[in-house]
Amino acid sequence: MSLPSLRIWDISQVLRPDLPVWPGDTAFSHRRRWTIGEGGSPVNVAAFETTTHAGTHADAPLHYHPAGADAASVDLTPYLGRCRVVDARGAGPVVTRAVIEARLGCDAPPRILLRTFDAFPRDLWVSDFTVVSAEAIAWLASLGVVLIGVDAPSLDPERSKTMDAHRAVLAHDMRILEGLVLDDVPAGDYELIALPLRLAGLDSSPVRAVLRALA
16 A cells, blocks of 8 residues: 655755855865776765865754864754745844734744745855844744754854854744755745754754655
8 A cells, every 4th residue: 555645845955065154164076986996896986075064064062162063963853844934035134023023923933944045045155145034043942942954054143253143943942944045935834853963073964954845
């Protein structure tokens, strides 16, 4: 007996050599180590180098606190389960509590994903991306939200030194997804699956983030 198929949206960026990364960070690159047929090799094997924040990624607490958990140690529960995609386009430079509350009300699933781009900038770096206020994060935490995801590369401005939004996440023991691609996803409720790799000692991990329609 076959199981019913539920629609899946892949909301991950493609990791590739021309992937835009944070200014000054490590660009994605790869090289072939072995090639089928060369020197008798029966397989293709490649190596790659990249920042831990390449494309769609999950910040571990170690990213914003020196004693925070690394990517290998985080509990996977926040990255798996019911979520809501909230259309926050037109919010201006900052998604505030008022913006989210107007679109969400006071009923929230444990995971909130915010769309801020009209069209995700796949081929260029955008420095003036929309960020999220610390007040909005604290309010979401009060509703029981354990994970916040954004299509922007960060919750905080590119030149921020205080990292207010990340500090709010830390204060409420929430988790973060950044660099999501939400262009083709209607606002609403889904199942999120976005597990970080078990990378010991590292501050973040690229993820293959998907949304699945609810049964």
